[in-house]
Structure formats: C-alpha cells, structure tokens
Amino acid sequence: MIPTKEQLIKFAEELNQTAEREVIRISITLAEQLSLTDSKFGGLPYIPAGGAIPTTPKGDLLFMLAQINCEQLPENSIYPKKGLLQFWIAQSIYDDYSDFSHVVVSSYIFGWDAGKRH
Numbered sequence: 001m002i003p004t005k006e007q008l009i010k011f012a013e014e015l016n017q018t019a020e021r022e023v024i025r026i027s028i029t030l031a032e033q034l035s036l037t038d039s040k041f042g043g044l045p046y047i048p049a050g051g052a053i054p055t056t057p058k059g060d061l062l063f064m065l066a067q068i069n070c071e072q073l074p075e076n077s078i079y080p081k082k083g084l085l086q087f088w089i090a091q092s093i094y095d096d097y098s099d100f101s102h103v104v105v106s107s108y109i110f111g112w113d114a115g116k117r118h
Contacts, residue, residue: 022078037084039069046084054088062088 003011028041036046045064047053054062068085079085 022076024073024076024078037069039067039072041066043067045086056090060091062090065089 031038031040034040034043036044042064045053045067056062065087067087068079070079070081070083070085073079
C-alpha cells in the first residue's frame with residue numbers, strides 16, 4: 001500500500017517531534033584580544049594549573065580546534081552554567097587526509113571559575 005500525502009505529512013510531523021532537540025547557534029566575529037578563557041576557534045587554550053595539552057596515543061600534542069566558555073552561551077539546558085568545553089585535533093589530519101583516527105578529542109574542565117586565577 002502506498003501511503004497517502006496526509007499519512008506522509010503526519011509521519012513527518014511525528015518524526016520531527018521525536019527528533020526535535022534544543023540547539024545553540026554559533027555566529028563568529030573577528031576579535032583582536034581574547035582572554036585564555038573566552039570562547040574561540042583556534043588560538044591559545046585555557047589549561048588549568050597542573051593540566052596538560054592532550055596528546056594522541058603516540059604522544060603527539062593536539063591542537064585546540066575550538067573552546068566554548070559555557071558562561072558565554074545563551075540560556076540553555078544543554079550545557080552547564082560554568083566551565084569550558086574544548087575540542088582538539090591531531091596534526092595528522094593536516095598531514096594525511098585519509099587518516100581520521102583520533103582526529104578530535106573533547107574535554108570539559110569542571111569547576112572552572114572565571115573569578116579565580118589558576
């Protein structure tokens with residue numbers, strides 16, 4: 001049996017309701033001076049005292065792809081109110097586009113407090 005147009009519309013509406021998720025849209029602008037804890041693509045990451053830049057399984061340093069400061073996000077129920085979410089990428093992605101093993105690693109720095117210096 002071939003579904004009717006109304007059945008397809010009803011199915012699509014139910015699927016949309018089931019798959020609906022809260023999202024945060026990101027828009028980027030150039031900035032000349034960002035602090036270590038600001039949200040950014042690339043640049044210098046925040047590394048807490050005693051922390052280290054993540055590495056590949058071979059011990060090669062990763063590069064920070066993006067850092068999200070949760071305090072700079074709009075009101076949402078996805079992320080915590082405080083903390084940093086960082087995305088890291090391996091140098092191998094630039095050297096060999098066919099090797100996507102261990103390309104991106106994410107880390108969350110819990111308990112980060114913008115008012116404290118580490």
